[in-house]
Structure formats: structure tokens, C-alpha cells
Amino acid sequence: MRFQPTEDQRALRRGVRELLAARCAPQALRTAGARLDRALWRELGRTGFFSLRLPEAEGGVGLGLPEAVLVFEEAGRVLLPGPLVATHLAAGTVPGAGDGTTVVTRADGGLVPWLDEADVVLGNSSDAVPVRSVDPLTPLHRIPSAPPGDPDPAAVLLTAAEQLGSAGRTTETAVRYAKEREQFGRPIGAFQAVKHLCAQMLVRAELARAAVYAAAVTADPVEIAGAKLLADEAAVQGARDCLQVHGGMGFTWEAEVHLHLKRAWVRAELGQTAAQAEEALAAAL
Amino acid sequence: MDLSYTEEEEGFRAGLRDWLAVALPELPPPPSPGDWPARRAHDTAWQRALYDAGYADVHWDASPTRRLIFLEETEKAGAPYVGANFVGLLHAGPTIAAEGTREQRERWLPPILRGDEIWCQGFSEPDAGSDLASLRTRAVRDGDAYVVTGAKIWTSHAEVADWCELLVRTDPEAPRHRGITWLAMPMDAPGVTVRPLRTLAGSTEFAEVFLDEVRVPAANRVGAENDGWRVTMVTLSFERGTAFVGEVVACRRTLAALARTARENGRWDDAVLRRRLGRLNAEFGALWRLTQWNVSEAEATGGVPGTGGSVFKLRYSHARQELYDAAAEVLGPDALDLSREWNLDRLSSLSYTIAAGTSQIQRNIVAERILGLPKER
Numbered sequence: 001m002r003f004q005p006t007e008d009q010r011a012l013r014r015g016v017r018e019l020l021a022a023r024c025a026p027q028a029l030r031t032a033g034a035r036l037d038r039a040l041w042r043e044l045g046r047t048g049f050f051s052l053r054l055p056e057a058e059g060g061v062g063l064g065l066p067e068a069v070l071v072f073e074e075a076g077r078v079l080l081p082g083p084l085v086a087t088h089l090a091a092g093t094v095p096g097a098g099d100g101t102t103v104v105t106r107a108d109g110g111l112v113p114w115l116d117e118a119d120v121v122l123g124n125s126s127d128a129v130p131v132r133s134v135d136p137l138t139p140l141h142r143i144p145s146a147p148p149g150d151p152d153p154a155a156v157l158l159t160a161a162e163q164l165g166s167a168g169r170t171t172e173t174a175v176r177y178a179k180e181r182e183q184f185g186r187p188i189g190a191f192q193a194v195k196h197l198c199a200q201m202l203v204r205a206e207l208a209r210a211a212v213y214a215a216a217v218t219a220d221p222v223e224i225a226g227a228k229l230l231a232d233e234a235a236v237q238g239a240r241d242c243l244q245v246h247g248g249m250g251f252t253w254e255a256e257v258h259l260h261l262k263r264a265w266v267r268a269e270l271g272q273t274a275a276q277a278e279e280a281l282a283a284a285l
Numbered sequence: 286m287d288l289s290y291t292e293e294e295e296g297f298r299a300g301l302r303d304w305l306a307v308a309l310p311e312l313p314p315p316p317s318p319g320d321w322p323a324r325r326a327h328d329t330a331w332q333r334a335l336y337d338a339g340y341a342d343v344h345w346d347a348s349p350t351r352r353l354i355f356l357e358e359t360e361k362a363g364a365p366y367v368g369a370n371f372v373g374l375l376h377a378g379p380t381i382a383a384e385g386t387r388e389q390r391e392r393w394l395p396p397i398l399r400g401d402e403i404w405c406q407g408f409s410e411p412d413a414g415s416d417l418a419s420l421r422t423r424a425v426r427d428g429d430a431y432v433v434t435g436a437k438i439w440t441s442h443a444e445v446a447d448w449c450e451l452l453v454r455t456d457p458e459a460p461r462h463r464g465i466t467w468l469a470m471p472m473d474a475p476g477v478t479v480r481p482l483r484t485l486a487g488s489t490e491f492a493e494v495f496l497d498e499v500r501v502p503a504a505n506r507v508g509a510e511n512d513g514w515r516v517t518m519v520t521l522s523f524e525r526g527t528a529f530v531g532e533v534v535a536c537r538r539t540l541a542a543l544a545r546t547a548r549e550n551g552r553w554d555d556a557v558l559r560r561r562l563g564r565l566n567a568e569f570g571a572l573w574r575l576t577q578w579n580v581s582e583a584e585a586t587g588g589v590p591g592t593g594g595s596v597f598k599l600r601y602s603h604a605r606q607e608l609y610d611a612a613a614e615v616l617g618p619d620a621l622d623l624s625r626e627w628n629l630d631r632l633s634s635l636s637y638t639i640a641a642g643t644s645q646i647q648r649n650i651v652a653e654r655i656l657g658l659p660k661e662r
Contacts (some may be wrong), residue, residue, distance in 0.1 A: 195653070285543075
């Protein structure tokens, strides 16, 4: 049992992190806003982001869910925008999805992210009406009449992986700030009231990590539902605590933390909601 | 990322299952919780059976993965946990194995493994709980012995123990972490008085131990004089490694039983309760995976449990309380009836965020040792 990522998997994670760090600086994200960066999308396609799990014979990278989870975790860390999960899952079936020349979104329950920017929309979105999206980096449409669909386990898991990445990032951001910011003559991270918030952020993120990685190995739908539930909690509550640690700065538009919170709220509604996940987990008892 | 076990590990699991299938039916039923001599006899008989079958040292010599398999399989089969052997197997024994002289290892370790001798722990004091290093029980050297005076508290199994792993202050002038010494004290020595403490669950799980000029041979000192704090830290890290494996398995079984009861008594129709049980399913499933994560990490780093144990304990102790609060919801008014299953467990679960390092102390450990945040002082 070697649960921790292998050397190859860690190298993959490093490579994706370096690529995204260069392309997803917070300022660049804000400037792009609700417009999709097509050049970046094609670059992601060339690096195998979308075709990661396609067999090599079909032009893919031939890797599995564990590798995809590590890659999507990195995407979540830097708030990489776009219908990443839908396009990744469409690779091999929708022409151009795998190489990043086609942007694919899909109706996900009652929500469709990135409808206007997408080249291909999966599912019926004819009744879709635009929403004034809480997340400035994720345009949304609502389908008022849509019945709740059956969750696609792979989509749920990859969304959970993005949440995990966000939880890791907000934990690091909060800890860094708590070490730098001084009040009463010492770093605020020396105060237990603050350091305990940070400790709880790490606990939630590490539990979610074990759940998400294990679900990637087993691909069991119930385990995936559990991973999504815990990753949602880690991302949403992590962003809330990160905001709190930042004090007044956390409430500003300038700070990055609100973008993590808003995206985490959006992802919590995508793939499988908490209510759906909890019912699935209860039914399995 | 791999969750599969090697052929050798699966062989170990199969052999253990076969043995349990034969050994467990021969085991007498567990004695009443208040009957300490009977509990000692029951726990030591089980340890002896493990010894004869070659499993006694699984907590010490086996790989973390084998330990995980052992704890998982024994719990699933309904075998007793370490019980009165806890301190010997998981605290004192590992400390003596790591820090004792050859003579000390030969004197104390085989009786622990065979279930012949029971140990208890004399660490906490009435005025030294979370701040263990402030302990004040004094030991003064007098010839070939230390003369020990003071009081210890929360000492489990003190009524039936043969030995106590004792932390004493040998140098009151030194910085507080550097004046502490580790001694093995015979519990039948003159001057040792044990006074049982009744817990809020009504049971006597631990005791106060009063020490009045107790003579402990200097040969019973493990490690150097005044080096007891370091010696002890070796012990404490063992407790936070795989200590809760069996309990996580048991909690998952309890959760399944809760769902069965809720389906029978109609509470399952309450969506709020049903979803709460669903969330607990995610929680304990993930805690099992986190256990595997920590074991796999310990395996990769040579068997030393890391700080991941604090992350686990923080979440697990809270989850256990949530589990039994959910049980109370399932039971409704029957939650007030102590003769019903789960209600005493609900009371005992309240100790989990306190014992072996309170949640507040665990958060300090996580924040300072893992996240690198500065100390408050």
C-alpha cells in the first residue's frame, strides 16, 4: 500500500503547477473576467490537460483518475477558469475537446457554466436564462425546469479535486498572512484564536485529501460522493476562515480570498450537491 | 497512489482470520466493567493467547501496515482490544524497547508480551495536565534508590497494575523540560495509595495515585537522570500512530447499526437525520482512508508515526461524539435510558476531545509543528 503519490505523479503535479503559475497570476484572471482565454485553453490542450485519460492510441496521455485528480487539484489551487471538467470528460467523444480547440460545457442539474463561451453544449439548455453570477470568473445560466440529474461520478470527483486544491491554497494563504501580519507586537498567528482556525483548515483539507485520493483509486460512486462532501466543506469553510484570518483585507475585492470562496460555492452546486451526496451515502448504509 | 496490499500482507491477513475463527469462540464472555480483577484476567488471557499464536509483538516489531491489518481484522472479528495491556503494549513497552538497557528490556518486555504483567501510567498530575512539563512529583536520590513523593491522576488500570511508568522531577532548578526522569515503579511498593475516580459514565476507568516517600530502585530508571522528557516523547508518538484503527472500524459498524435501527423505528423518514447519517458515513470512510494515508507514510519513513496523528485525532474525537449524538437522535426518548445500547458510549465519547492531548493542545501541535506558526510565548 503506497497511498502517497508516486514519483511520476509528483513530477506531473510539479509540471502542472509550474505551467499554471505562469499563466494564472491573479491579475491575469481578473483582467480576463468572464471571457475565456482561448490561447490558454489550446495550451492546456497541447499539454494533455483534457486528453489525460484517453489512451495513447487515441492521441491521449493514457493516464488514470488518480493523475487527473492531481491535475484538477492544481487547477483548483489557482482558480483556473472555464468548463474544465466538462471538456475533460468530452475528450474522445466531442471532436476538438481533447486538444483544446473546442470548449465543451454541459447542463449540470439546473446550472450551465460558461454557456455563451462554449462551442458545444451537452444536455438540453434551450430554456437557460442568464444569472448574475456570484463568481466574477464563472458566468452561469440557470435552467429553471431542469430535473435533478444522476451525477456522473468522474465529474463529481474532478470537481471535488478542484475544491481540494482551493482548500490547500486558502490554508497556505491564511498561514502565510498569519505569520506576516503583526498586531499587539507579534504575528497574529501566535495567538491561539488565530492558529486554531489555521489548524482546523489543515485538518479539513487533509481529511478531504485522503478521501479524494482514495476515491480516485477505487472510483466507487459512494466513496466519490463522500469525497465531494468533504472537499466542498474544506473549500467553502477554508475560504471563510482564510477571509477571517485576513481581517478587513479579506473583505476587499483586491484580496484573492473572495474569489476562492465564490468559486467554492459554485463548485458545491456542481456535479453533486451536499443533499444529493448525503442521500447517496445514507442509502449505502 | 495504491491502496492494495502485498501478497505477503494478504497472507498475514488470511492467517490471522483463520486463527481468530478458532481462537475467539474459546474466549469466555467479557466480565462486567466494574470487576477489575476479572477484567485483568480476561485481558491478560487474551494477550497470552496472542503470544502463543505469535501475534503478541505486532504493536512493536511489525510494519505499520501489518499493525493496521491486525487491528482491522481483530476488531472486525469482535476480538478484545488491548484493554488492561494498553500501557504496557503501547506506552511503557515501546519506551523500554527504545531507551532501556539490555537488562531492562529482558526484565520487563517478555512479561508484557506474555500478558503476565500490567502497567499503568503516572504522567498527569492534579496541577499538570495539558502542561505536563510542569509536573511536581519529586524524586530525591538516596543511595541506590529514588524517594518519590507526590500525586498522579487519570491513571488507567492503576487498581490492577504491577508497574507504573512514572515521570518525576529530579532537578527542580533546571529548565522544566530538563529536570524530569522516567522511572518504573512497582505498584506494591510501600507508600503507594490508589484511589479510584468515578467518571461521568459511572465507571471507574482511572484513579488517583498518591506517592508518599516511595522508594524506587535507581536501576528502574530508563534513560539518563533528567532526560525523562525526551524519553517520554518517544512514547507519546506511539499513541498517536495507529491507536484508533480498531475504533474507526467499530464506529463504521455502529453507524450501519444506527441506520438499521432508524429504518426499523421510522426515524429514517426524517430527511435531516438521514442526511446526518449520510454525512457520518462520509466522515468515517474518510477517517479510515486518512488512517491508511498515515500508515502508508509511516511505512515510507521507516515506521515513525508523524504529526499526521494529531490531524487524525482532532477530527476523529469530534466525529465520535457526533456519531453518538446521532445515535441519540435515532433513539429519541430512549436516548435517556442507560440500559439501551449506545447511551453509555455517548457518555464515554465525551472524554475523546480531552484524553491523550486535548483538542486545543492538538491544534497547537498542528499549527506550530506542521504549519510553522509561532508559539504564543
